[in-house]
Amino acid sequence: MKKGFLSSILFLVFSLFFSMNFAFAAGDTWVDKANMLTPEAKLSAATVNGKIYTFGSSAGTIQEYDPTLNSWTSKGSFPTNVWAQTGLSFQGLIYFLNNTNKVVAYDPVANTWTEKSTTPFTGGVTACAVLNNKIYYSYVWAGFLQEYDPVSNSWAQKADIPIETKDGASLAAANNKLYLVGGHDRYGNSHKQLLEYDPGTNVWTQKTSMNFARSGLTVQTVNNHILAIGGLSGAAQYTNAVEEYDPITNTWTIRSSLHHARHFLASATVGTKIYVMGGWDNPQGVATVYNEEYTADISVPTLPSNLSASGANSQINLTWDSVVSAASYSIKRSTTAGGPYTTIASDVTGTTYTDSAVTNGTTYYYVVTAVNAGGESGNSNEASATPTAPTVPVASGxxxxxxxxxxxxxxxxxxxxxxxxxxxxxxxxxxxxxxxxxxxxxxxxxxxxxxxxxxxxxxxxxxxxxxxxxxxxxx
Known part of the structure; x- marks a missing residue:
């Protein structure tokens, strides 16, 4: 009877374990890279021209990392009134907030700082992200969301965050929306929360929570998926957990863990690689120099659907449905049904295409493929059309x-x-x-x-x- 009871317990444990969505697939890997020059925590990292720049609260240093050479270069220090964790890149500059309610921009090429704007609100910013050429800031505890336009240098207040804004949360952009991830409450309890903000409707929506509660985490978007990395899961409980969120399916997938558990770490993306550096890994608040590179498991996109073709005078117009994970599309054509097809256009970023290299009266057959860093999809459905010259009205009257x-x-x-x-x-x-x-x-x-x-x-x-x-x- 004891043996049967033990078997039941083991069965329940294994059932719970495998009910989580795990996916340690090929490409889902972490590699240790060259350590930072100086330990840093409560830092930010931003990519400009293929290089990563870090700004740390612990030592107040600016460090430049070259992923190609796997080497670091000191760029000096930054102004003491700059909030190091608010750094993000936009059009070749790295934007920050400071403690005098100013937006300041760092030019990594010229190694200079420029004051840009005054913020309309005071208080600490818990997270920030860039979406559609705008910078968004969420304010800790107050629940404000502010939109800053770096081009017009103007501000707009957006819908308040519907729940108490968590300190230690992170903000990410994906699928033309913002996602506020994790954080902790006033009592230091970490949370699993995920909130989605739609700029088009100015509405917040609660989405599926993470598998693991954490604050002080870092997030990055690769292939329109959000990776939540590291953080603090409880009192002095540093985590190396990594999980990936798919905005389309509203699901989380557990990914390979960091080699070094830590929180108040930073991350940046170069191409499809994610680099995670710095952070605290102990209760004494001692900063680290760790630098890890993550290669995402990017799946080949699904094939486009509902391709249609319509003929006009000396041209054929194509339309198809968008594939969320596609970075671009390739257009292929044949004069024979079923192919073989020849690629006539690549790196098409929209879901329409006009083929003007056609002859009136000839029937053309088309397929479209979706492309991303993971590869190229299969062919869409075939669509055909025949371009036709305008019809001259029949003489009558x-x-x-x-x-x-x-x-x-x-x-x-x-x-x-x-x-x-x-x-x-x-x-x-x-x-x-x-x-x-x-x-x-x-x-x-x-x-x-x-x-x-x-x-x-x-x-x-x-x-x-x-x-x-x-x-x-x-x-």
Whole structure:
């Protein structure tokens, strides 16, 4: 009986363990890289031109890391009134807040600081992120969310965070939305919370919580997925846990753990690699020099769907549904159903494409693939279309053609529709640079002793013309 009871307990433990979404897949790996020059914690990290710059509260240093050379360079120190944890990069500069409620920008190339703006609110900022060329700041405890436009140097207050803003939370951007991750309450209890903010609707929404509660964590977005890294899970309980959030499925997946558990660490992304550096790893608040590189497990995107093609004059227009994990699309074409296909365009970032290298009357067959750092998807459904020249109206009845010349004079002609179409064909051709400069209208009335009468109109003298078709009365 004891043996059966023990078996039941083991079964429950294993069931709980495997009910979590684990995915230690190929590419989901951490590698130790060159240590920082100086230990730092409560720091920020930002990428500019392929290099990472760190700004630490412990020693107040600026350190530059070159991932290609795996080496660090000291860039000196930064102003003492700058909040080190508020650093983020935007268009070649690294923006910070300081304790005098100013936005200041650091230029890593010139190694200079510039004051940009005054913030409309006072108080500590718990997290910040860039989304759609705007910088967002969440204010600890107060629940404010502020939007700063670095281009216009202006501010806008957004919807308040609907729950008590947690200290030690992090903010990330993915899927054109913001995500406030983790943090701790006033009593030091870490939380698993995840809140989503939609700038389009100015609305916050509670989403699926993390598997592990933590504060003082760092977050990064790769391939439109958010990775929550490290942090403090409880009193003096430093964690090396890493988990990945998919905004589309609203699910978390546990990833390979950091080699060194720590909190108040920083991270930055170069390409598809994440670099995590610094932080505290002990209750005494001693900063570390650790630097780890993460290679994400980026899956090949799903194939695009609902590809459609429509033909027009000398062009074919394509549309398809967006693939969330796609970085770009490739367009492939054939003149035979089923292929083989030739790539006619790559690095297409939208979900529409116009193919102008086509011949009217020929049927073309298309497929589209989605591409990201993980590779290229399979082909979408095939769509076909045939470009067609505009149809010339069938001659029927007659029309009055009134031509207005550039000098304001009007010329009126009563023509058959065959004659009207001939005139329009000449006009269109001349507009494209072909055909005679003048057009002759035959006058069949008042011939008297003349064999024929012709009225010659020069293309360059025509301002506009009007065609008024009418039915010919039958006797």
């Amino acid at each position: 007659r029309a009055l053609v009134v031509i207005t010349l550039v000098n304001g004079l009007e010329k009126e002609y009563d023509l058959s529709m065959t004659e009207v179409n001939a005139f329009i064909t000449w006009y269109n051709g001349r507009a494209e640079g072909t055909g005679s400069e003048v057009y002759a209208f035959n006058k069949t009335y008042n011939l008297s002793k003349f064999l024929s009468r012709k009225d010659y109109i020069a293309f360059s003298k025509i301002e506009t013309f009007e065609v008024s078709e009418y039915e010919v009365a039958t006797p």
